[in-house]
Amino acid sequence: MAELTQARAPSMSSAVARFDPLPVFIFAMFAAAPFLASTSGAEGYVLSLLTRVMIFGLAAMSLDLILGYGALVSFGHAAFFGIGAYTVGIMASHGVEDALIQVPVALAASAFFAAVTGAISLRTKGVYFIMITLAFAQMLYFLASSLAAYGGDDGLTLSTRSLVAGSDFLENDFALYGTTLACLLGAYMLSRSIVKSRFGRVLRGTKENTVRMEAIGFQPLPFQLTAYVISGMMAGLAGCLLANQAEFVSPAFMTWQRSGELIFMVVLGGLGSLHGAIIGAAVFLLLEEFLPEILHAASFFLNDELRSRLSENWQMVFGPILILIVLFARGGVLGFIRRGSHG
């Protein structure tokens, strides 16, 4: 462990000092994608896939803020997805369809849930923190499943996407895409600012050595709790977007598997970098989407029955691929890119 930090420390400090072109590249790609999508012939499909990538990127990035910078392994982050999505769904079913009301309510609900559960779970450490965040998320999952008035297990279909100040421009896929991109960019810039700020420095210090931080006069809990609330609100925003993208809300949004996937995306992309989480979400969702076809194409030498079996059971390949990336590309995809650029 000591060796690991020692070996990595210099490259980290130089990475901080230097301008990193990768986030600019990522956002430029997202900005350019709709123009390419319209030439692809399947623009609806491409747009909706990339919108999902950005939504999950936003949620994974919010998790990275506390996981990568605060070493808080929240195993219940999908709960905030659910809070955001259900706020949109429930309010819409009561005729409140404007995002200018829905989103602030969703953020407030997420903040409230984070403040209450955080104040309890942050008093525990390690495995206990993981389990207690999981328990809170499960509570919410079962609550949503039992809401018969809002679809229970089956979920809730939205009749329309949210209005914005009375206008229904989000019905246009390009507009939803642009709005999602703007949310992702805004959250990224806010997070980037937070990790560099005084607050972020205390959070990072607490991750490194809690006792040392107390010995210079900081009480870790208020900082960790604030970070948890900010993170929860960002994930709640992602939930609002997801409800609009899917035009559907269901308890499945907040299963523990979903929380696990978010952690996986963060680790896959590279912990503690913010944009790494976006890359992780992209790799995860794109692999999930295209792996069956890739497998089908790559197994041309097999007979037809085996080929179709293989692409049907693509998860058998998906799991090992993810494990291999995490095992061999230490620091995730981002670590891989960094090593490449250092020669």
Added chain:
Amino acid sequence: MADSLLELRSLRKTYGALFVTDNVDLSVRPGELHAVIGPNGAGKTTLIHQISGLVRSDSGQVLFDGEDITHLPMHERVRRGLARSFQITSILPAFSALENVALAVQARSGSSFRFFGNAAREEALNDAAMECLNVVGIGSRARVPAGLLSHGEKRQLELAIGLATQPKLLLLDEPLAGTGHEESLRVVETLQSLKGRITIVLIEHDMDAVFSLADRVSVLVYGRVIATDKPERIRANEEVRAAYLGEEESL
């Protein structure tokens, strides 16, 4: 009250049947360098933990600057001017030496609930931190990640972090442990220069350092203070010789 900055009254800590700190009374005067010595296992580090608030005391009182701080958490004690170093080096390895110290300065200057602005570029914090690094003599290593410093430099860095909290009293738990000869001279020199300006409680095994630095020495054996006196009289104290000094090295 006025003649002691730190006062321990009947302080006690037990782990099961073991009295680690047994009815300790100790008074540290403002401005003095008070050394605490004792054989291994005498309970010196536990005593420091109790004074700094890392370990709860079972009974007794800790008075600091006239205030009862027995039940305050560590971070509150630090804010009242009671800083400490650790026997086992405790730093933030991925932060640069300068940032380690700047964070301690930040703790004392304004709110840390600021979400905008690059903390690493705050001149006021960095200048004050640089000053502390220069005092302990590792100013030239400011930009090096703390995890890459030599062991001795890490000890000096801990001292700088402690100083950056602007303490009235500094608790030093074996600042010379594991340092090389030159580094240890460097630390002794630093302590010499701090003496009189900051009250220091020093735990140390290096007897040359203790007897050259200390104004008064307390001897701790099996959790009890068996003597507190000027260094030369401690040297002559028969009970101390019997309990401790004779077995390790002759004076």
